[in-house]
Amino acid sequence: MPWTFFGIELASRALQSMQMAMNTTGHNLANINTPGYSRQRVNLATTEPQVLQGIKTLFMGSGVRVDSIQRIRDIFLDGRVAATNSEYQRLNTLYQRLTQVEDVFSEPTDAGLSRQIVAFFNAFQELSTNPENVGTRASVYQQAEGMARTFRQLAGRLDEIFAEMEQRVQATASEINSIAQSIADLNVKIRYNKALGTMPNDLLDQRTNLIEKLSEYVNVRVTDLPDGTVRISLGEFVLVEAERTNTLPDGIDYVNKLFTDGAGVQARIAGGSVRGLMDAMEYIRNYRTRLDTLANEMVQAVNAIHETGYGLDGNTGYRLLEGSDALTIRVSEDVVDINHIAAGVTSAPGDGQKALEIARLRQSPLIGLENKTIPDYYTALVAELGEHTRAASIGQENQKIILQNLQAEREAVSGVNMDEEMANLLRYQRSYQAAAQLVSVMDATIADMLAAFTGRR
Amino acid sequence: MMRVSTAQMLNAMQQAMERNYERYHLAQQTVVTGKRIQRPSDDPFGASLGITLHRLLQESEQYQRNLTTAKNFLSITEVALENLNDLIRQTKSLAVQAATDTQSAEGRAAIAQQIQQIMAEVVSIGNNTTYGDRFIFGGLQTLSAPFTVSGDTLAYHGDHGSLNVEVSPAVVMSINVQGDPLITGIYNSMAQIKHYVETSDIEGLSRDGLQELQNQLDNLLRTRAVVGSKIQQIEMIQQRLDKRKVDFTELLSGIEDADIADAITKLKMADTTYQVTLATMARLQNLSLLDFLT
Numbered sequence: 001m002p003w004t005f006f007g008i009e010l011a012s013r014a015l016q017s018m019q020m021a022m023n024t025t026g027h028n029l030a031n032i033n034t035p036g037y038s039r040q041r042v043n044l045a046t047t048e049p050q051v052l053q054g055i056k057t058l059f060m061g062s063g064v065r066v067d068s069i070q071r072i073r074d075i076f077l078d079g080r081v082a083a084t085n086s087e088y089q090r091l092n093t094l095y096q097r098l099t100q101v102e103d104v105f106s107e108p109t110d111a112g113l114s115r116q117i118v119a120f121f122n123a124f125q126e127l128s129t130n131p132e133n134v135g136t137r138a139s140v141y142q143q144a145e146g147m148a149r150t151f152r153q154l155a156g157r158l159d160e161i162f163a164e165m166e167q168r169v170q171a172t173a174s175e176i177n178s179i180a181q182s183i184a185d186l187n188v189k190i191r192y193n194k195a196l197g198t199m200p201n202d203l204l205d206q207r208t209n210l211i212e213k214l215s216e217y218v219n220v221r222v223t224d225l226p227d228g229t230v231r232i233s234l235g236e237f238v239l240v241e242a243e244r245t246n247t248l249p250d251g252i253d254y255v256n257k258l259f260t261d262g263a264g265v266q267a268r269i270a271g272g273s274v275r276g277l278m279d280a281m282e283y284i285r286n287y288r289t290r291l292d293t294l295a296n297e298m299v300q301a302v303n304a305i306h307e308t309g310y311g312l313d314g315n316t317g318y319r320l321l322e323g324s325d326a327l328t329i330r331v332s333e334d335v336v337d338i339n340h341i342a343a344g345v346t347s348a349p350g351d352g353q354k355a356l357e358i359a360r361l362r363q364s365p366l367i368g369l370e371n372k373t374i375p376d377y378y379t380a381l382v383a384e385l386g387e388h389t390r391a392a393s394i395g396q397e398n399q400k401i402i403l404q405n406l407q408a409e410r411e412a413v414s415g416v417n418m419d420e421e422m423a424n425l426l427r428y429q430r431s432y433q434a435a436a437q438l439v440s441v442m443d444a445t446i447a448d449m450l451a452a453f454t455g456r457r
Numbered sequence: 458m459m460r461v462s463t464a465q466m467l468n469a470m471q472q473a474m475e476r477n478y479e480r481y482h483l484a485q486q487t488v489v490t491g492k493r494i495q496r497p498s499d500d501p502f503g504a505s506l507g508i509t510l511h512r513l514l515q516e517s518e519q520y521q522r523n524l525t526t527a528k529n530f531l532s533i534t535e536v537a538l539e540n541l542n543d544l545i546r547q548t549k550s551l552a553v554q555a556a557t558d559t560q561s562a563e564g565r566a567a568i569a570q571q572i573q574q575i576m577a578e579v580v581s582i583g584n585n586t587t588y589g590d591r592f593i594f595g596g597l598q599t600l601s602a603p604f605t606v607s608g609d610t611l612a613y614h615g616d617h618g619s620l621n622v623e624v625s626p627a628v629v630m631s632i633n634v635q636g637d638p639l640i641t642g643i644y645n646s647m648a649q650i651k652h653y654v655e656t657s658d659i660e661g662l663s664r665d666g667l668q669e670l671q672n673q674l675d676n677l678l679r680t681r682a683v684v685g686s687k688i689q690q691i692e693m694i695q696q697r698l699d700k701r702k703v704d705f706t707e708l709l710s711g712i713e714d715a716d717i718a719d720a721i722t723k724l725k726m727a728d729t730t731y732q733v734t735l736a737t738m739a740r741l742q743n744l745s746l747l748d749f750l751t
Contacts, residue, residue, distance in 0.1 A: 032463055039462075102496045108507045108713070118512050122519040129526045129622050132591060132599055348597030350620055356629070363626060375512050383505035386497025393498060404472060408465055415462020419746040 006050070007442040010063035014435035017044060017064045021428040024069055028416045036209035038414040040201055043067045071201035077410045078208055079222065082215035084403045086271030089216045091396035093276025097165065098389040101284060104157040107382045113154060114378060116147040124359035128352035131343035141331065141338050144320060148329045151295050155326035158288045165277045166252060172217050172274050173248045173259060180232070180245040183210050187229035188243045194228035219271030235268035254281040283388055290381050292325035297368040299323055301361055309342025309354030318342055470738045477731045484724035493715040503712045510709045517698050520625055527622045527632045528691045530588050531684055534634055537586040538681045541643060544575050545674045548647050552670065555654045556663045565654050572651040576644055580604050580611065583640040594636030603636045609648040613637040625694050630687060634680055646673045
């Protein structure tokens with residue numbers, strides 16, 4: 001015969017188990033909006049059966065227990081989400097930054113450099129037909145100023161954006177270091193709990209979240225180690241290994257896309273917003289260099305003609321422009337007196353031959369500009385910027401869709417469904433009620449039994 | 458069957474809403490600005506073509522200005538040449554009168570006097586024909602009167618430079634007629650005739666004088682023909698540029714301008730989809746087991 005209070009014990013275990021199940025359901029419901037939360041499931045199992053030795057040996061069930069609380073997660077999906085997210089963040093960051101650059105160039109609008117260059121040459125055309133006119137000369141000076149200023153503004157804005165991006169990369173690096181520290185801390189706690197034989201579900205979720213945050217910045221390789229900890233590396237560079245972390249080197253090498261200390265320690269950046277920033281930095285440097293080339297060629301080519309012409313004062317050798325790149329290009333001091341603007345091959349007041357030569361410069365391919373004309377070289381630059389931006393835009397659009405699909409797939413596994421939880425809650429509640437009923441029945445039975453023995457009721 | 462979590466359902470709704478909103482915004486921007494290309498990345502090839510067409514249009518405007526200048530300059534020249542033409546003809550008829558044997562000495566003196574006046578007019582044309590404040594017969598010396606007279610000798614202070622204007626890409630046109638040798642030639646031939654008349658050298662007058670004057674007239678006619686043909690050429694280029702402007706503007710509009718009807722249709726579609734999404738979302742929000750439990 002089983003023990004007298006066996007039934008009450010059984011019922012109370014059932015009560016406890018159902019309570020745990022209801023609590024877990026509650027935990028799920030409470031975290032329905034928690035990002036990265038994986039739903040948890042109470043795995044119920046029967047307790048050890050009671051072995052009753054009689055005429056026959058009977059195994060009598062002894063009720064229910066909570067075997068485990070399981071985190072429902074597909075860790076392979078996690079890896080794919082992280083990798084896709086890295087690529088998405090890279091392209092999206094690149095796209096955002098190139099859009100900023102597009103804004104700087106302001107093409108195709110009246111504010112763009114393109115129209116300033118045409119206006120500059122047009123002014124010389126006008127001068128060639130009217131070289132003795134003070135107004136025409138003043139207009140040449142103004143247009144030259146306007147063009148040079150636009151060059152400088154473009155270069156200046158590109159430099160600002162570049163510097164801001166450099167700062168952003170640095171700030172992100174320190175953010176990465178602090179996330180790495182948090183992951184190392186979680187590694188320690190998880191290893192401890194795992195050694196005790198329990199699965200710290202919520203800690204695992206937290207770590208997955210942090211790894212995901214990390215992969216927004218850089219593409220990381222995650223290796224699960226047998227003791228429950230993870231190793232996180234950027235190429236050859238180990239960022240986190242169990243409880244240890246390595247700080248990212250300070251130096252930014254945006255050409256080779258790595259953080260470096262200059263002494264051999266390198267962390268290669270393959271994806272994420274940091275790589276997007278580095279890619280954008282490389283593009284911007286390229287645009288800037290070509291803008292410099294254009295400005296410099298402009299100064300050289302215009303001066304080469306201008307210096308051999310004569311001003312109205314009868315002197316020659318005046319420079320019209322000065323500077324060697326887009327940031328330094330400016331109108332020369334030589335022509336502050338606008339009579340020094342050399343319109344002619346002679347100092348005859350009606351001679352506009354030099355002005356005409358300068359105006360026609362826009363039609364000649366220049367060796368320094370890859371044999372393109374000045375307007376074509378600039379237009380090609382703008383077209384290329386457009387292509388780069390467009391490619392990044394389409395790329396990020398595609399990655400976003402893939403990412404959303406993967407996230408949906410993961411949510412399908414790990415996400416909390418309110419109706420499902422409500423149904424479970426009902427189920428556990430009914431079981432709890434039944435078990436409670438069982439307790440009161442058992443209690444009544446025992447009372448009856450005691451009354452029979454004592455003769456009292 | 459795929460499990461759908463509550464958050465996922467809301468996420469999907471939210472993403473759909475964001476996408477719709479973005480589409481709505483883009484369609485709206487297109488309708489408001491009327492531009493298909495807002496930035497180079499909208500259509501890199503179209504944008505670069507647009508920049509080039511804008512440049513060509515902007516350059517065309519300058520060519521139009523150049524052409525106007527050239528045409529005005531040449532028209533003023535033409536009028537001056539026509540006046541010179543009249544003066545030569547007057548001189549010629551005076552010379553013929555003077556060459557008749559019946560002409561009295563007083564008559565010849567009066568004729569010489571008239572020729573003297575005509576010569577002064579020739580100089581006046583050379584010195585007072587200006588475009589704005591530029592003297593047009595002095596070559597590149599445009600700021601000072603090209604001629605001075607002492608006795609019957611005309612001195613030229615201009616040069617033989619030509620005023621060149623680019624009238625269309627790579628086409629450069631010289632627009633000025635230098636006062637020397639044209640006006641000096643005319644003046645000198647008139648001075649010579651006057652001399653023959655004063656000295657009653659009828660033979661010299663009829664043989665050399667009238668011949669030289671005729672040479673000058675021929676020369677002037679040739680110059681007038683050149684000027685006239687240049688004006689004609691300019692008018693042709695102007696017409697071509699006007700047509701080019703229309704063509705380019707049309708091309709540019711094809712590249713840059715949005716198809717408004719299409720954009721409005723898209724806007725309406727985006728609008729409808731957006732409302733459907735919102736309505737669906739509102740309905741889904743009400744679908745919960747919670748509403749059936751008491």
